[in-house]
Structure formats: C-alpha cells, structure tokens
Amino acid sequence: MKFEDSGIGQQEVKFSKLQYAAESIGLVHAGQWDYERVTFDYKIASNEENVTYYLRVHGYAIEGEIPSPDAKVKLLDPILGKHYYPHGVEYEDENFSKSLVDKCKNKLKQFKEKLGQE
Numbered sequence: 001m002k003f004e005d006s007g008i009g010q011q012e013v014k015f016s017k018l019q020y021a022a023e024s025i026g027l028v029h030a031g032q033w034d035y036e037r038v039t040f041d042y043k044i045a046s047n048e049e050n051v052t053y054y055l056r057v058h059g060y061a062i063e064g065e066i067p068s069p070d071a072k073v074k075l076l077d078p079i080l081g082k083h084y085y086p087h088g089v090e091y092e093d094e095n096f097s098k099s100l101v102d103k104c105k106n107k108l109k110q111f112k113e114k115l116g117q118e
Contacts, residue, residue: 001080001096006108009077012062013115016069021114025107027057035065038073042107044100052083053096055104057111080104 003009013021015038019029027040042055057078064071080096081089 001094001101003078003080003104003108006078006105007112008057008075008108008115011075011115012072013075014069015061015064015066015071015073017115018059018073018075019067021111022057024114025110027055027107027111036061038066042104044103046100053100054081054083054089055079055107056081057108078104078108 018038018040022029022040025042027042029038029040037058037060039056039058041057044053044055045051046053055078057075059073059075061071062074066073080094080101082094082096083089
C-alpha cells in the first residue's frame with residue numbers, strides 16, 4: 001500500500017536530517033542502503049494474526065552519496081507491506097485493517113513533523 005497523501009514523497013532533505021527524523025520515531029536504518037538508495041523501516045507485529053508488517057520510508061540520493069550527512073535525498077511515497085516467510089515483503093494486492101493503516105498514518109505524521117524541525 002502506498003501512502004501518496006502523506007506529504008512525504010518528493011521532499012528533498014539532507015541525509016543527516018532524514019536519519020534523525022526517522023530514528024527519533026522508531027524507523028530503523030539497518031543496512032538497507034547503498035550509495036544511491038536508502039530505506040528506513042518500522043516493524044509492526046500483529047499478535048492476533050501472527051503476522052509482521054513493515055512501514056517503509058525510502059528515497060534516493062540526488063546530490064552526494066549515502067551515508068554522507070550532507071547527501072541530499074529525494075523521498076518517495078512511503079509504503080506498507082506484509083511479510084511472508086521466507087519470501088519477503090509484499091506491498092501490493094494486500095488488505096490492511098483500518099487500525100493498521102491509521103497507525104501508519106500517525107507514524108508518518110510524526111515523521112513529517114520531525115522533518116520540519118530544525
């Protein structure tokens with residue numbers, strides 16, 4: 001599921017600011033990057049369904065290289081996916097509960113607020 005109305009996609013920010021904003025609200029930058037792309041994930045475990053979901057904020061460098069603090073990153077629309085063991089995370093053709101979507105929207109709102117702080 002793509003969050004096209006989050007106001008995050010298409011923003012351009014320095015990597016240092018992006019990293020601070022993401023990690024301060026619990027998004028993890030754990031090796032999902034190369035010198036051009038970056039990914040921050042928020043893991044959501046559902047005890048009722050015994051399923052794991054991932055909210056992903058991702059982008060790519062438009063100036064400099066990741067993880068340089070001064071690299072400029074263009075963000076893409078955040079996405080929500082469901083993990084299928086052992087195949088990975090699927091982001092399309094999934095039905096997500098309203099409570100899960102609302103939780104993700106709240107997390108993205110917090111993220112956007114942190115990006116706006118200096």
